[in-house]
Amino acid sequence: MDKYIYDERNGLWYELQGDYYIPCLTLPTEKEHKPIGLWGQRHKRYLQEHKRAVYITLLTSGKLNCYLADINEQATNMMFRLVEQMADREGVTKQLKAESPILWIGRMNEIQARAREIIYSELIYT
Incomplete structure (x- = not known):
């Protein structure tokens, strides 16, 4: 045979x-192999665990990497935009950074944590 x-x-x-x-x-x-990044990897893990059919469809169609790279780019842009907007709204400025660096770090960490939670709920875990 x-x-x-x-x-x-x-x-x-x-x-x-x-x-x-x-x-x-x-x-x-x-066609393209863009880097997936942190947000894309988290969304991939979510798809594998909770949306198996969507994951398999994207994988077998050859569009998974492009999709995840796009999610990563959207999440990164959203993170920068949210942090900037929240910092402006709450008065976390360069002047505060110069006057009280420890306070500035603490407030920026809070802002970044809130922005991450928004990104998780709106992009990553949907």
Whole structure:
């Protein structure tokens, strides 16, 4: 028996595995490989654990990496925008940083924590 055979009816190659021929299937390759980043990795883990069908669909269509890179970019931009807006609204300025660095660090950490929670609820865990 041949190790590989080609079926002209469906255009697939088959490989001999034991007594059976198994189709040689590959996933489509993505055109670009953008870095996924922290937010994209968290969303990927969420999809794998809670939205399995969406994850498998994106994976088999070859669009998973692009989708996750897009989520990462959106989350990063949202983080910068939210932190800047909250800091302006609450009066956390460079002047406060110069006068009281410890207070400024504490308030910025609070702002960043709130911004992360907003991103989790609106982008990552949806």
